[in-house]
Amino acid sequence: FKFFKKISKNWVCVNKLIRHEDDLESYLIIELSPCKSPNSQDNQISHFYNALATNTIVLYKINSKISLSIHGRNEYPNFNKRSITESIKNICVANLSIIGLDKYLWNSFAHKIIKF
Numbered sequence: 222f223k224f225f226k227k228i229s230k231n232w233v234c235v236n237k238l239i240r241h242e243d244d245l246e247s248y249l250i251i252e253l254s255p256c257k258s259p260n261s262q263d264n265q266i267s268h269f270y271n272a273l274a275t276n277t278i279v280l281y282k283i284n285s286k287i288s289l290s291i292h293g294r295n296e297y298p299n300f301n302k303r304s305i306t307e308s309i310k311n312i313c314v315a316n317l318s319i320i321g322l323d324k325y326l327w328n329s330f331a332h333k334i335i336k337f
Contacts, residue, residue, distance in 0.1 A: 231268040232258050236275070248281035255299065269311040271299045280334065289331045293318075 234256035240249050253276045255268030266272055273295040280289045298315035300308050317323065 230258070232256050232266075233268065233276070246281065246283045248279060251278045251280075252276070253278070265301055266299055269299055269314040271297050271301070273297065278334075287335060289335055291327050291331060 232255065233253040235251060236254050237250065237252035241247060255266045255270050255272055255274055257264055258267040261267060268274075274297065275294045277292045277294070278289065279292070280287070282288075296315065296318060298308075298311045300311070
């Protein structure tokens, strides 16, 4: 996670945070979506995906088994950038994700969350 933060200027907001716990199971659901940088004066989304994209992280425990899944939805490149360079970068990153090269980053993220 720290590695990704160092190379990325992308921001996400937490839209939903749902927690459930009972005797049989427990889970935590976090829904994220691209948003503007809190350090920016403009309202442009600072992310390679557009505002419609969401990622839902589900961390769940049944008996003694802990699992984590990550689900991406509506992941389309963000073309609302000031420069053509930013738009090209967003297209490249989004297309690499579409063909599955983002799985390495998500797997690394998932393992760190579970170990935490």
